[in-house]
Amino acid sequence: MGGWNEFQGLNAGYVLELYDRYRQDPAAVDAQTRAYFEQWTPPDQPSAAASGPSSAADLRAVVGAATLAESIRRYGHLAAQIDPLGSRPTGDPALAPQAHGLTDEDLQRLPASVVSGPVAEGQPNAAAAIEALRRAYCTRTGYDFAQVFVPEEREWLRLAVESGRFEPPAAPLDAVALLDRITEVETFERFLHRTFPGKTRFSVEGLDMLVPILDIVIDGAEDAGLQHVLIGMAHRGRLNVLAHVLGKPYDQILAEFKDPALTRTGYRIDLGWTGDVKYHSGALRKVGSNLNVSMAPNPSHLEFVNPVVAGMARAAGTDADTPGRPVFDADRTLPVLIHGDAAFPGQGIVAETLNLGRLDGYTTGGTIHIIANNQLGFTAVPSESYSTSYASGLARGFKIPIIHVNADDPIACIAAARMAWAYRARFQRDFLIDLVGYRRYGHNEGDEPGFTQPLMYQRIANHPTVREQWAAHVERTTGQAGLAQPMVDARMAALEQVYAGLKPEESIVNPIPEPPPAGAARQTRTSVAIDDLRAMNEALLARPEGFQGHRKLDRGRERRRTVFEAHDERTIDWATAEELAYASILADGIPIRLTGEDVQRGTFSHRHAAFRDVETGEIDIPLQRLPQARASFEIHNSPLSENATIGFEYGYNVQAPDRLVIWEGQYGDFINGAQVMLDQFVTSARAKWGQTPSLVLLLPHGYEGQGPEHSSARPERFLGAAADINLRLANCTTAAQYFHLLRRQALLLTTDPLPLVVLTPKSLLRHPLVASAPREFAEGAWRPVIDDVEAQARAREVTRVVFCSGKVYVDLVSAEQRQSDRTTAICRIEQLYPFPSEEVEAVLAGYPNAADIVWLQEEPLNMGAWDFFRPCFEELLGERHVLRYVGRPRSASPSEGSLAWHMINQKMLVAEAYAPTAPAPRTPRGRVKAKA
16 A cells, blocks of 8 residues: 555645545545545645645645646747847736636745656745746747647657756857857858948848857757758848858858859850859858758749758658668758748748658658748738747647747757757657847848838847847856957958958859750660560569459559560550650669659559559559669659649759659649749759759640640740750650650750650540550650651642641541541641751651641640740741641630530631641731731
């Protein structure tokens, strides 16, 4: 029988309450408790009474003290002075003893143990323990952890705060070294402000502790043996982080401020190089012997680098060189994202990226987030920027622990950084530091913030910098008067010396990519021997022993065993060609990452890359057990997002350029949701930052009466962004073409990398005209243009050549006019960009009597390829040719919303393509007028 000392705090109160019930009615408690109390003597000595409550009043006091302590732990951040400018914290009535039915006398009388935890140790009573809790939770750091539901994580966070594990004296801090570091940060900004007045730099001043926080995180990563720290951030403080964290030389930054018109090294517009502003650029630094610290380049779309960095981190931590499923190791990589306080709640890409954090195929083992919180957008105040209590409110929904820390308190900032790193290392989960400071100047140093925030900027003008405050603290505590100013003088002198010797034309470094070898794409051999394809096909059709697949799928797969029996018959459909392309790429030793919206099955049930056992639910992915494979294959259904998932795959691709990375949309027009990623990264990164992406986008495209939202992948938008050979855009019409296109892309990853956009079929996926013969895989190659084989036999009779692309070709050759018309050749342009001039010219040369040249498209006149193709055709056509347009008229919407109207219009397009047409009138300049 245990004694009274077994029971403490609430436990003791609960026992006494049960005992009172037992005394009044023994049947009021369960039999086991009743038997216990029959042999138990309650405490009657004063010493025993001090260990627990002996009355209902005492019990209420114990409960009140315990709930008060829990309220401080949960809501103490509301009373913390986290604003350096001194705005009063909101507080919370639940933090007062009276809200819990307590008086000061109650807390003085109760033992410290009712509070529990490290803060109670050594305290004389509950009042002292509660005060210790307030010092931990309600000073200049606000701990926002109530949303963390995992008990182990919650307990770890609580003990870390209440033990002071990450603060001096438990964790020593070199105050003088920290002073020197923030002196370096501040002096750099002061020098730029004085030397380049009015020039945009997005100063870090007011958030200077951002740099020491990053120092702590990077030091932790190096000590832990990580290989990569990948940083993404917008403009605020970026130049300072580039200089002092990434090690970008001062002379290069200062040369960019001078902004000379380069001649010898030159901005070569003809090579597609434009560069970017200095606060968008990235950098790479080696730390120690093993750690790479890099910052990704970033556009002015503030938070869109978030998924890019996440994808880079995923790639950096993934071993993809071994066949099967790739292996991700979170102990190799760490993403760090620095957000703006207005952008974090305002940009939907933030939520999309946070949602990726714990998904299979996307997790990075935890990201450390830092909100560079200057309590102001451009001019918008918090009440105009977000509806949550804090800028970080969104993170609560993802169960991310948050620390709100006063940016003028260096000790608190260092402790927050230490906790963030330790938590991420321990639990491999996200952590967020809300670094609350201010912005000393206007948004871009060129505007006057006093116009919109006069009171705030009056306070800022009179507010000492964190360096000044810390210098006074260090000089006072160390007794070293005059310590700080020599540090400033030394740093300023070093910058002035660099500036005095500056040679801007030599200091600026432009990462212009090397041009590919001449003819690299054309010379790539993509054919695969039939015997090898047959062997891979058999291996892909094999099932693991005991695996029970879906009968319908099994029957379809079994039919594939005969596709190589006749080399010249169209037996290989689109899905088979795709799977064989992937298999052969893996056999070449090139890893593949395939993701997208329902990509494992494919929107149109054409791809079955992952099979489910109908009895156990077990998943079998044939490409992961392919015996011929020499590299890994991974496939993941992505969340229903375009912006974040394409950004993620872009980041993965540029970090691991030797892997084939593919993303597929449910429908091609879903790409609309990722327009920022396309414009700011995929199509322009080569020209701006020297990156060489090779991301593949599969976008189902074709007019089949499914309405405006499920018809067009908007090829005109890609063509509008096409310049200087920055991408490839294809619209394949045969399985073999798709096979060779994918293989060519994989084989060019390291020699001629370009993003590849494929307008993939929908209704044609199983059409017999799309199927290809085995010989086309073994002996063929990618063909940018496919001529009309039937028309070639009667070339001199042909007076009209109709060029088209994609599904409409099948409509044309399936039309009844095809059988009787001997004057029309139907030619397919399979590669929309780069425009295949040589191949088109060769086709035209093969029809000497053809004067009527038609471009036919399903899309409206102001969409599709017409606007891009028209000048390309005009350069090739001589005086004897007339160019005309056949297609839908200009429209604000991509297509009809009615299947019936679609069929009528499609029939009219086909009829117009075959109809005899008078020569179109020419403009005064000799150009052809389009028929709208």
